[in-house]
Amino acid sequence: MKKILMYLLSSVLLVLFMMIAVDTSLATDISLEINDQSTNQLVQLQHGGVFRVKLKVAPGIDISRLDISSDNKMVEALLKEKLNILDEFAVSDQEQVLKKDVALPSTLPAGKFFVNVNINYVKNGKSFFVKQKNRFIVVPKSISSRLMGFASKHLPGDVALEILNVLEPKKIKRLNKEVEEKDIKGMGVTLNQLQKIKEMTVEEKIIKQDTIETAVNKAMSTRAKEAIQAMAKKKSRPIVKKSVSIYKVKGQEKSYINKIVVSVTSDNGMNSLELVEIIPKSVAESAGLLVFSERPLILESDPIVKWSFNNLPKDETKDFSYTVKTTEPVDETQLTSVAVGKNPGLTARLVRWELEKGMSAWIVTGIIFLLLIVVVFIVLPVALFKKRRLKRLSLKEEKIQKK
Incomplete structure (x- = not known):
């Protein structure tokens, strides 16, 4: 009996030790500081001030995704727009320190909020996930900011986004269809070597259910299949337009640079937008051979990638692009795009109408x-x-x- 108890005790201690070891490992891989304070501490912010973020990344770590979540959807949307800290990130054999200063807009609701920074990364071929918990208190600048803080915390997410789009009008910057220097980084070619030979645009279309089913069949890993199947539950379908620009590399036999731009738009606006791109191995053996305009989540290295975009306002278009070097020009029919989202609800549409029409609409409401x-x-x-x-x-x- 004594031996059994000792065995159980040692097993429990071993599990606890392993948990602590894993947590310590994750902490040494990636650490996040807000205004020079470690995570899970109360950070005080003020309108017009600067929100400083410092991300330390250990050597050999590849961050595939950094996402923001909050108990206040308006705060979440604002920070997602401004906290694009991974724009200049690349895997390195040395420790990296990424810094970002974010000016706090006057439209940021006042009050106490939880903000989680969710990070997916790869180390030695294995995938890890770490959540950095943060607590914020935004000092109220006025009675209106205090009221907005209270109201936005209890508003549905789509309503909060509609109000935010009016308070901070959002104009999404379109991507250039032509190849730029940043598109061919690490490919061993220069812009002077490129000669454009073809450009094509796939007609605008709404992704149908059978396209999603086809995408599921093309996916090999369970993770990719589940991610695409989950997208099928969202009934709203944005309009997808794809352009492919092909360049011949001068002085190199059978060498082409292909830039693919996938454009997503919605006449009525859309929230929780998701775009999955399935790229056959004939185009790229792995996701590591692609240069992306925005770092996607790698669902499958074959590759299948996924972009997420929280807030696509009415009549706006969001572009995502990737560039690949091939021995033959890319056939655009081989590329499969799946895009879904969530249309604003009735209340959100009513709020939008009120905000667009002005006070008279508020009176009618x-x-x-x-x-x-x-x-x-x-x-x-x-x-x-x-x-x-x-x-x-x-x-x-x-x-x-x-x-």
Whole structure:
């Protein structure tokens, strides 16, 4: 019995040791500081101030994704837009320190918020995930910022985004279809060596259900299949347009540079946009051979990649691009795109209409709201009272007739 207890105790201690070792390993791989403070501490911020982020990355670490989540969707959207710290990141054999200064806009809601920085990274061929927890308190600048902080914390995500799009009008910068210096980084060629031989644009189309099913069949890994299947649950489909620009590399036999730009747009705006691109091995053996405009999440190294975009305003277009060096020109029909999102709900669309139309719309909505109050608290109770009264009278008459 004593041996069994000792065995159980040693097993528990071993598990605890392994957990601590893993946590320590993750902490040494990547560490995040907010305003020179470590994570899980209360960070005080002020409107007009600067939000300083420092990300330390150990040698050989490849960060595939850095995402922001918060209990306040307006705060989450603002930080996602401004905290693009991975733009200049590349795997290195030395420790890297990435820094980003973010000016806090006056539209940032005041109050206390939780903000999590979620990081996916690869080390020695293995994938890891770490969540950095942070607590923020934004000092209220005015009564309106305090009210906005309270309201935005209780608003549905799509409503918060509609308000944010008006408070901070968002103009998404389009990508250049032509190859730029940053597109051919590490490919061993220069812009002077490139001669454009072809450019084509795939017609605008909405991704259909059968395209998603085809994409699932093309995926090999369980992770990629599950990610694409999860996308099928989102019924909203944005419009996808794809352009392919092909360049011949002068002085190199059978050498081509191909830039693919995938453009996503929605007439009514869209939230929680997801775009998966399936690239056959005939185009690229692995994701490491591609140069992306924005770092995607690598679902499969064959490769299958995924971009996420939180807030696509009405009539705006978001471009994603990747460039690859091949021995033959890319056939655009081999590339499969799957894009889904979530349309704003009825309340969000009503708020957008009010904000677009101005005060007159707010007055109309106010009248509608008052009418709803009258219906709910006066008309319905009176109708129910009359119905019950008639029922009682009917029962009373039945009793009289029986007598």
